[in-house]
Amino acid sequence: MPNRAPEHLLSRRSWPEARFLADVLRTETVGGGLLLLGAVIALIWANSPWRGAYAALADWVPWPGGTALHLDLDLATWAADGLLAIFFFVVGLELKREFVAGDLRDPRRAALPVVAALGGMAMPALCYVTVTLAAGGAGLRGWAIPTATDIAFALAVLAVVSSHLPQGLRAFLLTLAVVDDLFAIIIIAVFYTADFHVLPLLGALVPIAVFALVVRRRRVWWWALVPLAVLAWGLVHASGVHATVSGVLLGFTVPVLAKRGNRPEGAERGDGPDEAGRGHGPGLAERLEHRWRPVSAGLAVPVFAFFAAGVSLVDVDLAGVLTDPVVLGVVAGLVLGKSIGVFGSTFLLARFTRAELDEDITWADMFGLSLLAGIGFTVSLLIGELAFGPGSPENDGVKAAVLFGSLVSAALASGVLRRRNRAYRRISERESRDSDGDGVPDVYEEESA
Template identity: 50%
Template sequence: MSTARPKNEQDAVLSRGTYRELSRIERILTAETTGGLILVIAAGLALLLANSGASEAYASFRDAHIGFHIGPLNLDLSIGHWAADGLLAIFFFLAGLELKQEFVHGDLRDPGRALVPVAAAAGGVAVPALVFVAITLRGPEGALSGWAIPAATDIAFALAVLALVGTHLPSALRTFLLTLAIVDDLLAILIIAIFYTSDLQPVYLLVALVPMAIFALLAQKAQSWFHRSFTAAWILLLPLGLITWALFLNSGIHATIAGVALAFLVPATAREKDGVRYSLAETFEHRFRPLSSGFAVPVFAFLSAGVAVGGFSGLVASWASPVALGIMAGLVGGKILGIVGTTFLITRLRRANLDPAIRWVDLVGMAAVAGIGFTVSLLVAELSYDSGDPLHDIAKVGVLTASLLAAIVGALILIPRNARYRRIAEEEKVDTNLDGVPDVFTDDSSR
């Protein structure tokens, strides 16, 4: 069977990518699903402890300081800050690897194909931020500092929900969500680097160029060795990464940006040796994703999501705050408006239509799932308000509530759609391509 797509599909918005890209997306979906479930368990346990008799012990553990000074480098942080600044650097390292692979051989390498998810991600960042600003404009003093909280999408949590409710949705739609979430991460990274940088110390950044240069040289020259040996990267690259992270931490730029900077230095161009085709970025992503989704992000969630809500009355009072309302309206409504509205605008400007396998209601469901902010939103909340500020906990209540609501709204829309696609798949004869892989991307206008 020919693998060429018909012209109307090639010109369509959100059409499917290459088989290589779809295979990579499926692997990421599978890995992130487990991580998302662990994330939910960690956050639930934190909420339980923070609102029980163990609340003082939980807070004491989170706020306990561990660390030291090495010359001018200050590495004395609370356990909570070690999780937010240290463990999340692993999460952002993975995000950086995903970004680089998207730019090298994913949808983002093609400007025409990249336009839709990039623009949709930008709309999904800008509109929620504007919604938050509109609601908190006359709110408490300092409330506007959290304008970027509803801008983020949590990849692991969103993909976990999608895996549960969207098993039969078109792969092009799932690819769109992942690509959008990756671009969303890039925008969140830029926001953190630009707007949440305080007391910039450029000397530390200049010194950081030295270990980064050595990291890049080793990653480039010893790709095959790092691909073969699991321990080589830990022995040679990890110390350089830790030095870079410590320098970023003391530079005034949030330390998680070091993870992205290092990820961009990892080669993503595929190589072939002894009949095996690989890229070092893909190798590292495969090896370190379990560390990120199974440990780093859940530990951060456990230490960050533990908010004492003060019973039902306290919860209602938090919900009534302009900050919580702004976050909930931004993540639940703003994301849908920004993502779907931007995509609709592009279809009108390009005089194009959605891929024949996709309907606008599917896109609305995906946009709702993208409103699950969680990890990065919690991080931005911590950067926006001091721990002693009442808005700190109120913002976290808003993030947790909004993420739950977004998951529910997305599920309510996508579960019936998924059932419809399942019936179609059962009724139709599924074509098989030359590789024996089911090809479900038929042009069926009845969908």
């Protein structure tokens, strides 16, 4: 009986998938830069002589009479509950696409990012719990804070330190973050819903179902879809479940595959996410994702970062902050837990399945990417607010810890990945060579021959 060829981890994706991935990475990288800009402005303003104006802006309530509808929210809460719903809508679209037409539809390819994401969430939580229990158990409610990877922040760092990372690693980081977001959504819904009301949640199913019926007809009637989405958001918010969950549910309703024969003018056969011939051209999920991702990356996440990252260190006992078990737990979870969890689970999966890394990738690359996964920001700050409450001393410590832990992870990842950038450049030049000028790199034509 002939020996089976070893399975290759982090191998190159198909050409249509590679093009889609490049567009996503480009948008998220720009969004990561805007996210960093928003966070830096917030930190400078919150520690300047005008810090009172920053606090007043964050605490301003645009609609003070909206108590009955639970809409008497300040701007910081609107950013966290409202704008982030757009971010999670894009996450929902991306998850649906990955499960239907991406890597996650193939159990063999899905195993690596799923296992890595689970390890990359379990180890940070374990690190946090260990540190806080050693200090008496205070702050255990924040166990999930260091479990999330911020893809926009991570890709922004990656673009600066290593612009020629092999496609397999970039795809792995993106898919890992998508699966990471899925588990984070479950954690938020299950563990951080304090005051649950079942009737508004059941009521939210009505606009979500109507939204699903409209998009199933491949219709993009904004005059209908936007009010339905807002109504679903309001009812989920009133139920006590975090309102951003509504974005994910709406994203899940959007069909991924284009109808057979529904091919845009000028499109080539095989374009889009569906490689099985079930449709031609991009499906509605991809088109909506293409439209809303810039809004998410360019507006929703940076504005949230602006309001969430403004921790004031004026008159703060830095020694006390640095010895706070919540701060130490978050930093340990992001820096140590993430890298050990992602790298260790990947290594064990390869060891037990006898799989091998793709020929262009080394374990040093994988370790650098595992360090990069320790950059947690958007979802980590959101969970911190849900765990301890906005404006609480613990939440201020969480903000400082997330910023510090993410910067340390970014610095360590930069040190590892910079050394491999020359090799990455040679790989990138080879993969982008198009000798016949047909727009498809030679390496993809060789694989399909």
